[in-house]
Amino acid sequence: MPTIPYEPADHPRPEPHSHRQVAESFGVDAGRYDRTRPHYPEAMVARIVNESPGREMLDIGCGTGIEARQFLAAGCTILGVEPDARMAEFARTTGVTVEPGLFESWDPAGRQFDAVISGQAWHWVDPVAGAEKAAAVLRPHGRFAAFWNAAEPPAEITEAFITAFRRALPDSPFDVAAMRLGRKGYPALTDRAIDGIRKSGLFAEPELWRFDWERSYTRAEWLDVLPTQGALTRLTAEPLADVLNEVGEAIDALGGSFTVRYAAVVVTATRD
Template sequence: MPTLPSSTSSSLPSSAASPAPAAGNQPHQRRDIAESFGGDAERYDRARPRYPDALVARIVAASPGPEVLDVGCGTGIAARQFTAAGCGVLGVEPDARMAELARRLEPGVAVDVARFEEWEPGERQFDAVVAGTAWHWIDPVAGAAKAAAVLRPGGVLSVFWNVALLPADLAEAVADACERVMPDSPFDFRAALTRPATVPYRAILDKAADGIRTAGGFGGTEQWRYDWEFTYSRAAWLDVMPTQGAFTRLPAAALAEVLEAVGSAIDARGGSIAVPYATMAVTAKRT
C-alpha cells in the first residue's frame, strides 16, 4: 500500500481549456471504463497511491465543518484519509463491488451506490465535496451543479488527481508493449505516455474548472499542485498497472505480455523505479 513522503505544494493559475474530445467520447460517457475498476477491487485499494496529507489538511481547513461527501469514492482511499483527519464521510460510488470493499475497510464510512449525477441526497448537506481521481468520470457541469446543491454556504468543492510522471525509458517500454499487444487500439499510447503526464491532466483540470463556472453557485476556482515521489519495487509497480483504465478490460494473456515487458524494463533499472507524482486539484467555495 503506497504511502506518501513529504510533498511540496503550489497554487497554479487557471489556463484556457483545451478543445474537448468529440461528442459521445467524453470520459464521463465511457461507463464501460468508469465502472470496470471493481473487477479487482482489492488490488485497486492495495496498489493505488494515497493523497498528500497536506492536501487533505488544506481542504479540511478551508471547510466550514467536518461533513464530507466523497464522490466516486471507489474503495474508500480518500475517504479513510478524511476520516483520519476527523471528518464524517459519506461516499457515493456507482460500482457496488468497490462500495462494498470501502464499507468493509472503514465501517465508519457509509456508501450510497449510485452515479453522482443521479444520486438523491434528500435533505443531507455537507461542508466539503471531494473527488479523488474520479471527477473525469462525472459530467463536469451536472456534477458541479449537484455539488453546489448539497454544499452549505462556504462549503468547499475540491476535485483532485494523482498523476504519475514516468521516467522516459519506462514510458517507452510501456508504449512499445501496448502497441504490440493492442495494434488496433485507437488510443495513441506513445503520445500519451512519452509526453509529460501533466499535459493531458491540464486539460482535465481546465474542464473541471469550466464546469464549476458554468454550473454557478461558486466563487472563483483555484488550482493546487503537490509534488512528491514514491519508489516502487518491480512487483509493486506491476500491481499498479492492472488498476489503470487502459488495462482494466484487457484480456489476461495480453495484460501478462504488457506486464512482462514492463517488468523487464524495471529489471534493467536494477529492480525498482522512483516515480515522481504530481497531485493536482481544482477547488472552489460555495457562495
C-alpha cells in the same frame, strides 16, 4: 503548497464520463486497486479540511475508500457515493459509509455537506451537471475539491508501456501517448472540471492547487499497479501479460526499482 495559475490546455479534451463501461471496470479486482493505488499527500488533505467551513464531507466516486479513509483520519465524517457495487462493498469493509449510484442521479434526501470531494474520479462525472449537483448539496461557502495524482515514471518505463500497449491493442481508443506528459498532463482532466464549475455559475472562481511528492517502486509493486489502470482493466490475460513483461524488462534494465514523481492537483472552489 502553491496555488497555480489556470492555463487552458491547447489540445482536445477527452469526455471520459460518457464511457461508463470503463468507469465501472475498476471493481474487477477491488482488493488490488485498494492495495496498489497511491494515496494523497497529507498536506493536500489538511489544506482541504482547513479551508472548508466544517468537517462533514461527501466523497464522489469514493471507490474502495482510499481518500475517504485519509479524511476520516483527519477528523472528518464521510459519506461516499459509488456506482460500482464491488468497489462500494470493499469500502464498507474498511469502515467507510457508502451509498450506491451515479452522483448526477443520486438522491441526497435533503442532506447538505461542508465539502464535496472526489479523488481520481471526477472525470467520470458530467462536468456541468456534476458541478450543479455539488452546489446543491453544499452548505453556504462549502468547498468543492476534485483531485488527481498525475504520475511521472522514468521515461524508459513510459516508453516501454506505450510500445507494448500499442502492440497489444492497436485499435484502442486510449491515447496512451499522453502519458509522456507525466506531471504536465493534468490539464486534460482539470480543464473539464474548471469549465464545468464556471458554466454552473454557482461557485466562486475555481483555483488549482498542486502538491508534488515521490514514491519508490520495485518491479513487483509497479506490475501490481498497472492492471488497475483504465487502459488495462478490461484486457484479457494474454495481452495483459505481454504488456507487463515488456514493462518489467524496462524496470530490470533500471536495476529493478525506480522512483515515480507525482503531482497531486486539486481543482477547488467555494459555493458562491
